[in-house]
Amino acid sequence: MRIDIVTIFPTFFDALDLSLLGKARSKGIIDVGVHDLRDSAHDRHRTVDGPPAGGGAGMVMRPEPWGESLDGILDGADDPLVIFPSPAGDVFTQEMAKELAQETHLVFGCGRFEGIDQRVFDETASRARVRLVSIGDYVLNGGEVAVTVMIEAIGRLIPGVIGNPESLVEESHEDGLLEYPSYTKPAEWRGRQIPPVLLSGNHGAVEQWRHEQRVERTRRVRPELLEEATPEDGETPQ
Numbered sequence: 731m732r733i734d735i736v737t738i739f740p741t742f743f744d745a746l747d748l749s750l751l752g753k754a755r756s757k758g759i760i761d762v763g764v765h766d767l768r769d770s771a772h773d774r775h776r777t778v779d780g781p782p783a784g785g786g787a788g789m790v791m792r793p794e795p796w797g798e799s800l801d802g803i804l805d806g807a808d809d810p811l812v813i814f815p816s817p818a819g820d821v822f823t824q825e826m827a828k829e830l831a832q833e834t835h836l837v838f839g840c841g842r843f844e845g846i847d848q849r850v851f852d853e854t855a856s857r858a859r860v861r862l863v864s865i866g867d868y869v870l871n872g873g874e875v876a877v878t879v880m881i882e883a884i885g886r887l888i889p890g891v892i893g894n895p896e897s898l899v900e901e902s903h904e905d906g907l908l909e910y911p912s913y914t915k916p917a918e919w920r921g922r923q924i925p926p927v928l929l930s931g932n933h934g935a936v937e938q939w940r941h942e943q944r945v946e947r948t949r950r951v952r953p954e955l956l957e958e959a960t961p962e963d964g965e966t967p968q
C-alpha cells in the first residue's frame with residue numbers, strides 16, 4: 731500500500747519508523763511519503779493560512795499550497811482515496827479500518843488551525859474519491875494525531891505486517907466484543923492466581939471461559955456493543 735501524508739509538521743510522522751509499522755515500511759509492504767505543505771507555499775514566509783472570509787476567530791488554511799501539494803501526489807496516481815481527518819467526518823471504526831486496508835493508495839491531508847478552505851475538498855473531490863474521517867467525539871488541534879491513529883489501525887491489517895495473523899482474530903472490536911483478560915507466568919504473583927481453568931489443559935473449557943469473559947466484560951463496559959454483536963458471538967440481540 732502507498733500512503734501519502736500532507737502536513738505542516740512532517741516530523742510528527744517519525745513515529746511511523748518505529749515498531750511493526752517501521753518494519754513493514756522497511757520490508758516495502760507499506761510505502762509512506764510525508765510531504766511538508768510549506769514546500770508548496772512560495773511567498774517569503776511560506777504562508778499556509780489566512781483569516782476566515784466573512785470574519786470570525788482563528789485562521790483557515792489557504793487553498794493554493796494544498797492544491798499544489800495534492801497535484802504532486804494525485805497526478806498520475808492510480809485510484810487514490812483522499813482522507814481529510816475532521817471532527818465533522820464519519821467516525822473511524824475497526825470496520826472502516828478493514829475497508830481502508832483494502833485500498834492501494836491512501837492520501838491523508840492534515841488540517842490545522844480552524845480548518846482548510848472548502849474549495850480544497852470540492853476541487854479534490856472532482857478528481858479523486860474523498861472522505862472526511864473523525865476518530866471520535868473530542869477536539870484535537872489538528873489532523874496529525876488522528877492520521878497516526880488511522881495508519882496504525884489500518885497498517886496492522888495489511889497482510890505481512892503482523893507476524894502471526896491469528897493475533898488479529900480475538901481482539902477487542904474485531905467481532906464486536908471486547909477481548910478476554912490475558913495471563914502469563916508466574917502462576918502466582920503477589921498472592922494472585924492465574925484462573926485455574928487456564929492451567930487445566932482443557933482447550934474447550936479455556937475457549938468457553940474466554941468467551942464468557944468477553945461477553946461479561948462487554949456487558950459491563952460497553953453494553954451498546956452487545957446490541958450490535960452478531961449471534962455467533964453468543965449473544966442474540968434482544
Ligand code: 6GU
Nearest residue numbers: 815816864865868870876
Ligand atoms: Cl480527525 N481531527 C481533528 N482536528 N479533531 C478531531 C478528529 C480529527 N477526530 C476527532 N477530533
